[in-house]
Amino acid sequence: MAPGGPGYRRMSFALFLAGVATFALLYSTQALLPLISGDLGVTASEASWTVAASTGGLALFVIPMSALSERFGRRTVMTASLAVAVIVALLVPFAGSLTTLVVLRAVQGAALAGLPASATAYLAEEVRPKALVTAIGLFVAGNSVGGMSGRVITGWVAQEWGWRVAVGALGVLAVACAVAFRVLLPAPKHFTAGSLRPGVLFRVVRGHLGDPLLRRLYAIGALFMTVFGGVYTVIGYRLTEEPFGLPQGVVGSIFLVYLVGTVSASAAGRLVGRLGRRGALYLGGGTTAAGLVLSLGDSLVLVLLGLVLITAGFFAGHAVASSAVSKTATQGRAQASALYQSAYYVGSSVGSTVGAMAFHAGGWAGTVGVGLLAVVGVVGITVLGSRAARVAAVQV
Template sequence: MHRATPPLSDNAPPAPAAPVWIKRGTPEYRRVSLALFLAGFATFSLLYCVQPLLPELARTFAVSPAQSALALSVSTACLAVSIVLAGALSEGLGRRKLMFISMALAALCNLLASFLPQWHALLAARALEGILLGGVPAVAMAYLSEEIDPKGLGFAMGLYVGGTALGGMLGRVGMSAMTEFWGWRQALAALSVMDLAAALGFVWLLPNSRNFIKKSGLGARYHLQAWGQHLRHPGLPLLFLIAFGLMGVFVSIYNYAGFLLGVAPYHMGQLQISHIFYAYLFGIVASPVAGGLADRLGRGPVLIAGTLLMAAGLVLTLFEPLAAVVAGIVLLTAGFFVAHSVASGWVGRLATQAKGHASSLYLWGYYMGSSVLGAGAGWFWSRWGWSGVGSVALLVLALVLALAWRVQQLAARQAAACAS
């Protein structure tokens, strides 16, 4: 599906003729997988630790449900912007160093947020944290696509996404449990210390890049050319839009599920509501499995299947019985991690150069979806309740399916052209 394009710049250094791949099954592969697992864990636990606290924040600071969602949305919005810049910065600074600095400083910023007494000060700290975290996700995707043998890339990317699932789950469930017993401020501080330790473990485990070529003296023109090349690609922009829709739906459902389960007919407490985040266990399992299936069966069918699974789960949540709501959230979570692990890995395969720039554009769409749809769903919640949130989410998933089908068509045509 990729069209041949000229080099981005006459001054850009050539890629290595024979990359030294890290192969699946080797000790280095296991070290990389564990390090990136820790990176995914720290990033998502820091980013989403406030999600189960939204009802608590609304009460503490006397703000509306939609306003409380800003504690998450300002972080993801700032992350969406900084992630694009971080992908470019990593081309000159290096992957490993930038990821470690970002993780450590974000953990310290989250620790600071736990002590702030005013709502707007907390939002400012969360915004800064989002800016700092931009140095992890796009760079992690680029590192994997550069260093891991393509035959094992899908599985390694799935493990990284599985780490994000575990971080998301433990960040939310752990925050709810600690909040129940200690209070939300103490819980936020404890999680920050744990993620600082994860950053130290990450930098100790991750090997230095072998295939990365540091590019110095790159100006704005080089970066604009790199982003422009990816946006002109026939398939990559569709994957960026898919990321927007997938993450937007996922965050919208989890943002307002706490409000849904806290009122009639459920009347569940904070700790009880947090148990829905155990659905992330299915995401942890589904991500590497989906990556392995994509390596064998092709990315298009697995991406479409994951999106359909999300839609089926979403429909179940529209029924009133608690069992149906819980089962629906489980299916939606598994489907999301299947679809996201495949789409994110596909970006690394389609982008033949400037992979950090391509990953950053994918994740810009991913986190903008979290910010725009995650906060915007509050408008539907305030007017039509859960049925309003679910209806708009189903509409977005229908658009994602159409885009995924189009990417699959383009891939099939490209494969046929190469075979002829």
């Protein structure tokens, strides 16, 4: 498929909706952490486990789910994953304790593991190579819309009726997205079933981990998400406290900033065309770092501008790195994408937990410090990639 061709719009919209449902569910408790802390009598770092559990579950199960998609098909696995995730979403509002909530969130994350790697593998097989970055950018844009809408909806609903009703409403939205996804997504035409034998899976995974470029891309995805996970896990606490003291509904609306991520992810293809992959990664890292520094100000305008830059830089960098993984892997694409997603969501779990701990110990400056260290890592790895490319060119 290619832009303007048969089925492309249906495919793009279906995967966009899948991205919306995935991010809305995966981070459904993130904007509600102050309310969860108050209701269940737990600290910020303890409440952050409701986010870390879902992303950690996804990180652990994304490779096994990718293996299932190699055997049973991308569309089948994505459909089953969404079905289980939305069922769990309707149970989450009834969690009576933090432990129960964390367990349900971990199960939900494990179910959602079937989406990211299978979606990028589906695109790599069904979309023409020149349109791949743009197509993956649209899927990532769906992630940003899901993350935004989930937080905005839960913020305002929770302000009136509490966090339990808020996450229940999000579950209903996810059900609608899941049904529309299954109806719209075209049947794959270029899928070839692979093997479920552990030995075959191990060799494929080992081959990907032995590729220096893929290793760098995995690390970059993890570091970008460390920044993003830390910032958006903690920002609700910062904005509900002094000197801001914002109500929950307004805090939820702050996540409208995700619209910037929708634009930057969709523009990733053009950025790579103009700057090259490494140039686009430098730009994403620099934009993220500038946003982190700006967010240190006590002015709400500076904080919002900082969030805009952090979000734009993150989504651009993520779209560039994830599409590069799909283009680099010539076989076992689902496993290559799964390894990227696993690293990416490990970064989210680390960022949400460490970012909350840093906030508890040193305030917002502590969270920003963790983010800046991660950006330095992105830039350093990209520099190493540039040097490796120059050495390879000289040898040729």
